[in-house]
Amino acid sequence: MSGVPLTLQLLNFCAALLLLLSFAMLSQRRIVNLVNLLAVQGSVLLLATLLIAARTGQQHLYLSAALTLGLKVILLPWLLHRLIRRLGVYWDAEPLLNIPGTMLVGVLIVVFAFGLAQPISQLASTATRNAIGIAVAVVLLSFLMMITRRKAMSQVVGFLSMENGLFFGAMSATYGMPMVVEFGVALDVLVAVLVLGIFFFQIREQFDSLDLHHLESLREEAGGRGRE
Amino acid sequence: MRPIEIVTQLLELAAALAAAPLFVGWINQCRAWLQNRSAPSIWLPYRGIRKLFHKDAVIAVRASALFRLAPYIVFAAMVVAAGIIPSMGTRLPVTRIADAIALVGLLATARVFMSLAAMDVGTAFGTLGARREMMVGFLAEPALLMIIFVASLISATTALPAITEHLATQKLGLYPSLAFTAIAFTMVLLAENARIPIDNPATHLELTMIHEALLLEYSARHLALMEWAAALKLLNYACIGFALFIPWGVSTAAGGPLTLFASIPVLAVKLIAAGGVLALIETVSAKVRVFRAPEFLATAFLFAVLGLLVHLLLGA
Numbered sequence: 127m128s129g130v131p132l133t134l135q136l137l138n139f140c141a142a143l144l145l146l147l148s149f150a151m152l153s154q155r156r157i158v159n160l161v162n163l164l165a166v167q168g169s170v171l172l173l174a175t176l177l178i179a180a181r182t183g184q185q186h187l188y189l190s191a192a193l194t195l196g197l198k199v200i201l202l203p204w205l206l207h208r209l210i211r212r213l214g215v216y217w218d219a220e221p222l223l224n225i226p227g228t229m230l231v232g233v234l235i236v237v238f239a240f241g242l243a244q245p246i247s248q249l250a251s252t253a254t255r256n257a258i259g260i261a262v263a264v265v266l267l268s269f270l271m272m273i274t275r276r277k278a279m280s281q282v283v284g285f286l287s288m289e290n291g292l293f294f295g296a297m298s299a300t301y302g303m304p305m306v307v308e309f310g311v312a313l314d315v316l317v318a319v320l321v322l323g324i325f326f327f328q329i330r331e332q333f334d335s336l337d338l339h340h341l342e343s344l345r346e347e348a349g350g351r352g353r354e
Numbered sequence: 355m356r357p358i359e360i361v362t363q364l365l366e367l368a369a370a371l372a373a374a375p376l377f378v379g380w381i382n383q384c385r386a387w388l389q390n391r392s393a394p395s396i397w398l399p400y401r402g403i404r405k406l407f408h409k410d411a412v413i414a415v416r417a418s419a420l421f422r423l424a425p426y427i428v429f430a431a432m433v434v435a436a437g438i439i440p441s442m443g444t445r446l447p448v449t450r451i452a453d454a455i456a457l458v459g460l461l462a463t464a465r466v467f468m469s470l471a472a473m474d475v476g477t478a479f480g481t482l483g484a485r486r487e488m489m490v491g492f493l494a495e496p497a498l499l500m501i502i503f504v505a506s507l508i509s510a511t512t513a514l515p516a517i518t519e520h521l522a523t524q525k526l527g528l529y530p531s532l533a534f535t536a537i538a539f540t541m542v543l544l545a546e547n548a549r550i551p552i553d554n555p556a557t558h559l560e561l562t563m564i565h566e567a568l569l570l571e572y573s574a575r576h577l578a579l580m581e582w583a584a585a586l587k588l589l590n591y592a593c594i595g596f597a598l599f600i601p602w603g604v605s606t607a608a609g610g611p612l613t614l615f616a617s618i619p620v621l622a623v624k625l626i627a628a629g630g631v632l633a634l635i636e637t638v639s640a641k642v643r644v645f646r647a648p649e650f651l652a653t654a655f656l657f658a659v660l661g662l663l664v665h666l667l668l669g670a
Contacts, residue, residue, distance in 0.1 A: 229652055
């Protein structure tokens with residue numbers, strides 16, 4: 127590690143922390159904590175953006191950091207917390223795969239992601255290219271979380287965490303996307319959460335539960351209440 | 355074998371044997387302070403051991419030779435383990451025959467004999483404790499090995515003194531891999547030494563106990579040896595932690611022989627700090643159900659594997 131500048135060491139640390147946070151999310155049963163972890167993930171992302179901005183001197187990254195702070199650290203967690211309070215969902219049901227099992231699958235996914243990112247990082251010319259593997263791993267782990275969770279709320283958190291991973295991947299591969307794209311994605315995510323929030327109320331209205339497995343069964347008769 | 359090596363080795367063994375009960379006493383004292391109880395004397399573990407050595411041993415009628423031999427084997431394993439760990443100096447002759455993996459094996463040997471002895475008499479409590487101990491061990495050992503592998507990868511050797519020497523003399527830097535493995539190691543330490551999230555060291559007769567259940571049939575000198583061995587095990591684990599994660603202040607080959615004496619107060623300071631931290635962890639956390647123990651240790655294993663992966667990818 128000798129000879130590596132401090133900002134890069136800190137960036138590597140941020141990358142490692144993001145990976146750790148993904149696993150923390152996988153192991154979390156309480157939805158409130160899940161949202162808090164999402165906010166922490168946003169903060170680490172913010173720190174990473176600032177570090178890259180300071181290292182490369184690219185001004186638009188500061189703007190992107192401000193966007194991260196406003197949207198991912200403050201606004202989205204606040205919206206989700208409000209939704210949790212109004213819907214009264216504090217716990218997720220037992221996930222489809224038990225938690226230690228999910229963790230082991232997660233470790234395999236990380237190994238797979240690292241292998242997948244190896245050729246990409248050899249093509250990239252940025253100093254942070256090693257972190258691409260971690261970004262891919264964060265995306266895949268968020269996928270895993272969306273697959274194994276039952277409640278709609280946790281799946282939305284998984285979706286947002288996946289977006290964080292994509293953002294981090296773009297940053298470590300090419301020092302950030304063009305500003306227009308970033309604004310577009312940020313707006314998309316915001317709108318998605320707002321729309322999904324409305325969906326939650328509709329789902330609960332229909333099924334008395336946020337468990338998405340109720341959506342999988344087809345029914346002929348219209349207007350009936352939940353089946354179980 | 356140079357004289358400095360022999361001196362280092364003997365000093366380390368003597369320090370480990372003498373300091374182990376003191377370390378336990380210190381942790382108990384810290385715990386009492388943190389929990390607003392009046393603290394027991396720091397010398398209490400010594401008094402307990404001396405008292406037990408003066409008593410007459412009572413042994414169950416059906417106990418075999420294994421039951422009598424186990425305390426000596428367990429104690430000897432812990433003493434040899436203390437000799438392998440570079441707690442004060444890295445010039446240790448024993449390490450030519452035993453590296454970090456052998457150390458894990460020694461700890462496993464002690465565990466196997468303890469469990470066999472507990473099952474030997476055939477009481478329900480002993481068997482129950484043995485089964486739980488083996489479960490915890492079977493989950494904690496891979497995590498411990500992974501932790502050692504991370505440090506070995508960084509320093510390209512499995513000999514503990516060489517690892518310590520490499521980590522102590524290199525340039526300071528942020529190592530996410532070592533940070534993760536340090537967390538994993540703390541969890542393994544708590545589980546392996548029957549500390550609070552897995553077992554409660556303060557209980558004597560409860561259905562949830564693990565370590566005490568193993569010792570239930572022992573008395574007098576056998577019990578004294580077992581308790582001394584348990585104290586040594588805790589000290590050994592603390593010293594493995596120091597060797598891997600805070601190796602500074604250990605007398606290395608580059609420093610002169612006199613640095614060996616400077617390393618004594620350094621070790622004392624580290625032990626005092628570690629005891630305080632351990633007591634704090636035990637005070638703020640609650641004991642988990644036995645069925646949650648695999649989850650706790652799976653998390654430790656996960657931390658260690660993440661450390662390994664992060665090291666392989668980021669080179670840090």
